[in-house]
Amino acid sequence: MNIIVPNFEETNPVSLLLQFQWLSQTQLAKALGVNPSAVSRWMCGATNPSRTIQRLAWELLQILNKWPLPFPPKIETAELDPLQLLTKFNISRYTLAEALGVSVRAIGHWINGQNKPSRKVRRLAHQLHKKWVIESG
Structure with a gap:
């Protein structure tokens, strides 16, 4: 199976917290595979999320934007060996x-x-x- 990989979109994960009021910092951390303290550091501007995190946040945003009812969705945390x-x-x-x-x-x-x-x-x-x-x- 051959796939053409496009340019990758990125978004700051903090924007997800602002856009989706029901999403907690803990839920976001779990979805992104990071410690909740990392989300806190991004929130206060002490650190910036990595490109990996920004790309994963973009993928999560696409899922949340298309999510049908019932809401809020259960956020998936599955992993795969890259x-x-x-x-x-x-x-x-x-x-x-x-x-x-x-x-x-x-x-x-x-x-x-x-x-x-x-x-x-x-x-x-x-x-x-x-x-x-x-x-x-």
């Missing part, structure tokens, strides 16, 4: 790195077993997998 995307969709390491907002070097470290992908990367990989399966028919 290396599965390489073979399933026949994409390059560069394309995978761009999709996940990480470096090509990080991909190499995962392949060689030097490091493991973080929870936020595995969350984004799961969301991209779902999206790409639908897009590729």
